[in-house]
Each structure stands twice: as structure tokens, then as C-alpha cells.
Amino acid sequence: MDEKPRSGCPINLALEVIGDRWSLLVLRDLLLNGKSRYQEFLSSREKISTNILADRLTRLEEKGVISKRDDPENGRQYLYAPTKRGLDLLPVLVELARWSCNYDPNVDKTLPNVKQLKTNKKKFIRKIMSRFEEA
């Protein structure tokens, strides 16, 4: 997995880690939708396939963006969580969301995060960050 990076451009380097939509949707589920289990990611509305999900979880863990531990409720499952490095991708997710809110009529404005995000971006980011930093 430790390919040589294609360039030292910081945008490219970030995209080499999380530059595909499914990785970012898993991160969204972890950071914004309170999900932490394989089956929960699988049940998201975008219908990620099991093989892509398994691949992205492995990759994100290898890249230090997420971590996993045994699920105390079920020893054959894992609980996933963002690392500090993963949590610090929240501003990327927020800017993607803001862009759609400004331009895409398909945005579901009833989603709770959408309302909060539109009201105050900084406060929204702080709230999410503090939720994980307390944990």
C-alpha cells in the first residue's frame, strides 16, 4: 500500500489517501452520522457494496485515518472510530456539504446536520470535534 506519492503537492497527497467518494462517505458516517459498525456503514442510503466497504475500511486504517477495536457487544465485530488525523478531515466534509447546499437543488434540507451547518459553520465544526475529543 505504501506506493511512492505521485507528487509533493499537498492536495494530491490528501487525494491519494481519501480521494475517492466511498472513503469520504465512510468518514461522513463516522464523523457526522454516529455510525461505527460495518453493518451500519452498509445500511447507508448510498448503498456501498460489501467489497468496497471492506477495502476502504482496511485502507483508511492503514493510512491512520480510522482505528478499530473489538465490539464489546459482539466479539466477532469491530467498532470503528476516527483518529485525530481522521477527525481533522471534518473541514473537508463541511466544505463539500456547503458547496452542495449552495448549488444543488437535490439537497435534503430536512437533514438535521444541513440546518445546523447553514446556521453557523464554525460552531458546527466545534460541536462535532468536541463530541469526539471528550470520548
Add this chain to the structure above:
Amino acid sequence: MDEKPRSGCPINLALEVIGDRWSLLVLRDLLLNGKSRYQEFLSSREKISTNILADRLTRLEEKGVISKRDDPENGRQYLYAPTKRGLDLLPVLVELARWSCNYDPNVDKTLPNVKQLKTNKKKFIRKIMSRFEEA
């Protein structure tokens, strides 16, 4: 190209438009590296292939993120430019770059944009935006 979106989540909707690394690298070249021609995108250090480049340019234009016009210096070429909608993706690129600057030792710190970005994010975004808004 106008598939039904997989969900109304604004993060998903943005990723359905620009959720692949090559689209974002083309945008980076347009917004931050002063590139506007096919051959210029092709010469970037990440070595995008011609078929992916052609596909992404078409897609980004269809999605209203970039526009093209005939190149006055060569009638068989186009000059590409970001639309307002494309320009408004600058904060996404900036947050990706900031993340790498914080975490990735492979970042080339001699790149001029890297220095400016680390000094003052808001000023950096304003400077880039104004460059295109004047045009």
C-alpha cells in the same frame, strides 16, 4: 450523465460531481496552478492519462464546474476556466491541502502556494478568488 443521486446528503451530492481524485486535480490546476489547456493538465506531475483527462473535462463541463472556449492562439484547442460554481470549490481544495500540511511529511514545502496557505488561509482564498473574479 444525469443519474438519479444516491441520496440527498449534501456530502454525497458533492462527491457525485467531484468525488474522484482526477477531477479535483484538474480543478487544482485550473484554480491554483494557472493552467487552462489540455496539454498543460497532461503535463502535471501526477501524470493523468489522456483518456481520464478527456473524460473528466467533459464531465466537469456537463456538471457546470468548468467552461471552455476556443483558444485564440490555436483554433483546434480549447481554453478551460472554472465557472463560479467551480471557483467555489476552492475551500475544499484548501482544506485538503491544509490537512496534508499538518500530517504528511511528503508535502513539498517549497511550493509557493504551500507557504502562502500556511501563513493565512482566508487571505489566500481571497487572493485566488479575486484573480478569477477580475477576469
